[in-house]
Amino acid sequence: MSITINIWINEERYAKLQKAGLADMAEEVLAGLKVIKVPCTEEQKDKVLKVFPTAKYDSATTKSIELLPREVKDKIFDLVVEKQSIDIMDEFLKNY
Amino acid sequence: MTYIGHGGKEIVERVLEPEKAAEAIKGLTPVPIRGQIAREIIDIAYGFFTPLEGFMTRADVEGVCNEMKLANGILWPIPIVFDISTEEINEKGIKEGDKLLLTYQDKPMAILEVEEIFTYDKQEMALKVYGTTEDKHPGVARTYNYKDKFIGGKITLVNPPKINPPFDEFFFTPKQMRQKFAEKGWQRIVAHQTRNVPHTGHEWLMKGAWLSAHGELPVEKTVTGVLVNAIIGEKRKGDYIDEAIVLCHDVLRKAGYFREDVHMTSITLWDMRYAGPKEAVFHAILRSNLGLTHHMFGRDHAGVGTYYDPYDAHRIFDQFPEDALNIKPVRVLAWWYCPVCGEVTYSGLCGHKEQSQNFSGTLIRSIIQDGVKPPRLIFRPEVFDLIMECAEKYGFGSAFVTDKYLKERNPVFTLPDMKY
Ligand SMILES: [Zn+2]
Numbered sequence: 001m002s003i004t005i006n007i008w009i010n011e012e013r014y015a016k017l018q019k020a021g022l023a024d025m026a027e028e029v030l031a032g033l034k035v036i037k038v039p040c041t042e043e044q045k046d047k048v049l050k051v052f053p054t055a056k057y058d059s060a061t062t063k064s065i066e067l068l069p070r071e072v073k074d075k076i077f078d079l080v081v082e083k084q085s086i087d088i089m090d091e092f093l094k095n096y
Numbered sequence: 097m098t099y100i101g102h103g104g105k106e107i108v109e110r111v112l113e114p115e116k117a118a119e120a121i122k123g124l125t126p127v128p129i130r131g132q133i134a135r136e137i138i139d140i141a142y143g144f145f146t147p148l149e150g151f152m153t154r155a156d157v158e159g160v161c162n163e164m165k166l167a168n169g170i171l172w173p174i175p176i177v178f179d180i181s182t183e184e185i186n187e188k189g190i191k192e193g194d195k196l197l198l199t200y201q202d203k204p205m206a207i208l209e210v211e212e213i214f215t216y217d218k219q220e221m222a223l224k225v226y227g228t229t230e231d232k233h234p235g236v237a238r239t240y241n242y243k244d245k246f247i248g249g250k251i252t253l254v255n256p257p258k259i260n261p262p263f264d265e266f267f268f269t270p271k272q273m274r275q276k277f278a279e280k281g282w283q284r285i286v287a288h289q290t291r292n293v294p295h296t297g298h299e300w301l302m303k304g305a306w307l308s309a310h311g312e313l314p315v316e317k318t319v320t321g322v323l324v325n326a327i328i329g330e331k332r333k334g335d336y337i338d339e340a341i342v343l344c345h346d347v348l349r350k351a352g353y354f355r356e357d358v359h360m361t362s363i364t365l366w367d368m369r370y371a372g373p374k375e376a377v378f379h380a381i382l383r384s385n386l387g388l389t390h391h392m393f394g395r396d397h398a399g400v401g402t403y404y405d406p407y408d409a410h411r412i413f414d415q416f417p418e419d420a421l422n423i424k425p426v427r428v429l430a431w432w433y434c435p436v437c438g439e440v441t442y443s444g445l446c447g448h449k450e451q452s453q454n455f456s457g458t459l460i461r462s463i464i465q466d467g468v469k470p471p472r473l474i475f476r477p478e479v480f481d482l483i484m485e486c487a488e489k490y491g492f493g494s495a496f497v498t499d500k501y502l503k504e505r506n507p508v509f510t511l512p513d514m515k516y
Contacts (some may be wrong), residue, residue: 008468020221030453031296031433031473033463064457070467 003045004058005065005089007077009034012042034074036086038076044089051096097278098455099271101146102422103170107270110141110149110252111187112207118516120410124197125188127180129335132238132292134178134200135329135365138509139232141206141253142269144364146385147404154214154249161224164377171420172381173374174225178208179242185213186329190247191455197254203511204255211249218242226371230404234332235369235400257509263328266342274387279444280357282321284309286390286426287383289397290326292345293329293336293464293483293495296440296477297455300351300431304442305392306358308426318357323388325437328508329367336499340486340509344479351478363388372397372404376425380413384423392426430454433473440473464495 009017010027015036015038026034040048047057048065060087079088098106112120129137139145149172155167157175166172173424194210207265221237223394231237259267268276277285286309288302302322310320310377328338344360348354364382369375375398380391397409401437410427414494429444432455436448446452455474470481487495490505 006462009467010470013468018289028435028453030455030459032471033474043253054161058458066458066462067465068329070465073466090438 003040003063003065003066004037005040005048005073006062007036007038007073007080008057009032009036013077014080020084022081022084025080025086035079036077037064038080038089040089043092047090047093047096051093062090097274098443099143099274101143101270102164102381103147103168105147105193106386107143107146107200108149109269109271110250110330111256112254114514116202118514120207120252121254121344121516123198124195124207125190126199126204127188127190128182128202128434129198129200129205129206131200131330133178133198134205135367137198137206140176140251142271143269144382144385145176146270148172148176148212150209150413151246151249152176153212154216154246155222155271156248157246159385164374165331166174168322171377173377174269174369174371175221175495177242178247180245180247181243182245184243185245185362196214196247198251200512201507204514204516205511206254207252208247209249209251209466210247210448212247214246214248215244216246226369226403230503233370233400233403237240238367238369239349247368255511255514257511258464259509260386260506262339262343263508266326266364268386270385271385277362278320278389280321280360281317282319284311284313284320284390285323285388285422286320286392287379287386287388288322288324289379289383290341292457293340294348294479295455295460296473297431299476300445301392301394301428301502302354302359303429304431305390305426306393307355308428309390309402309424318355320358322354322359323383324359324361325383325386326361327363327368328363328368331502332496333497333499333502337486337491337495337497337501337505339490340483340495343486344482347478347482351476353476363508368379368398370398370400370403372399373408375419377407377412380421380423384421388423390424392428393430394428412427438483462497 023037029035056066058066101107159165159167160172160175164173196208198206219229220240222239226235233515286305306322326341328339349359383391396406413425432443434446434448436442436451482494492500
């Protein structure tokens with residue numbers, strides 16, 4: 001299982017994805033709530049944890065980076081939509 | 097109105113009137129206590145822990161550890177002890193027969209009658225109660241943190257705490273709670289134990305438990321209720337903040353997901369031991385003292401890590417005779433979301449295991465953390481909005497406990513000033 005940042009997709013975000021033709025990116029997890037799993041390499045994960053000290057890596061269960069500030073997740077989501085791709089972490093981390 | 101509690105013993109309130117209290121504490125040796133002990137004093141003094149009228153003596157602890165019984169033979173699973181260091185005992189010249197003035201928040205709180213000073217092997221206590229000696233287990237760690245001696249003896253509250261908002265409207269003593277139930281005309285009341293803000297999985301657990309408890313009773317009048325009893329005690333970083341837990345449960349009724357006449361929210365002060373099955377029995381005793389008739393137990397009740405099988409807390413109720421408790425366990429499996437059924441449904445009924453989607457705690461926390469409003473089938477919008485509001489109002493921006501919350505939150509209760 002690879003390392004991910006989970007971006008939760010509610011109706012509002014799903015509408016944005018649909019508009020960009022990216023609805024297929026989201027997989028359903030619970031009762032209509034969807035998720036986009038943005039992949040991170042080991043190095044990207046380390047940099048994320050360094051740049052955002054509140055963040056934690058859940059190595060035990062979900063292999064995801066949790067507790068990122070909300071605005072950061074918003075930015076990651078926007079970048080996914082803009083680049084029409086989930087492989088955006090290098091691009092994202094350039095600014096930090 | 098009868099006030100018979102656990103073990104068939106009458107619920108006794110050990111609280112002195114103010115004038116008598118001021119007189120009674122004159123000249124007593126003050127001993128400052130920590131939060132856990134203060135909370136347990138409130139529990140003992142108002143009868144939440146009936147038949148206990150004080151902290152346990154060695155015979156009680158021995159009985160609890162070895163046979164899950166008090167010295168008087170009444171079922172009891174977890175030691176309730178007052179710990180103190182040998183240094184403090186020597187320094188203050190404390191001896192059996194003394195009375196001590198226990199102080200908290202620098203105010204007088206209670207009198208402890210020193211009936212017995214004793215030692216107990218903490219490792220043995222941990223192993224017998226928790227089934228492990230690993231200090232990774234939070235209950236074991238709590239046991240190891242006890243000081244080296246214990247004092248057994250009765251306590252008397254001399255300075256009743258003022259419960260602070262927003263908790264004040266949810267705190268009821270066992271006697272008050274029974275009066276409430278009588279006013280509501282409830283004959284059966286089922287407990288929902290919680291330390292969570294409720295998603296619809298919890299909501300359905302409660303609704304299912306209500307149906308089970310209600311059983312064969314007539315339906316024209318409401319005679320069965322759900323009591324949410326939130327455990328309020330020592331917080332750990334990452335827990336839901338207390339205010340969000342209590343207020344979000346209450347809004348389920350206010351917003352109509354439960355009828356006004358079938359649901360009530362309340363709190364009990366208690367520091368979770370995470371003793372799994374033993375804690376389930378303890379919770380049953382606590383709620384029977386509050387006058388409840390049924391107690392819902394879900395998956396992995398009061399468990400931690402992988403120390404207990406998820407249904408140990410169900411099976412333990414088969415280990416003693418039914419009349420050892422005045423409350424019946426309602427044993428339930430999880431509710432899940434099924435995309436085939438198109439609803440939140442009971443895993444013991446739905447045959448679409450392959451397609452089912454679970455309410456994972458980690459998932460729910462992550463959604464709340466991100467503030468992404470989930471579908472109403474997961475969180476009622478009123479609940480979700482209130483979580484966010486509580487985060488701002490009480491949690492310094494977070495729905496989860498942070499260092500700042502631990503340091504700066506408004507205390508759940510305050511001891512008033514007392515002249516003596
Ligand atoms: Zn189904």
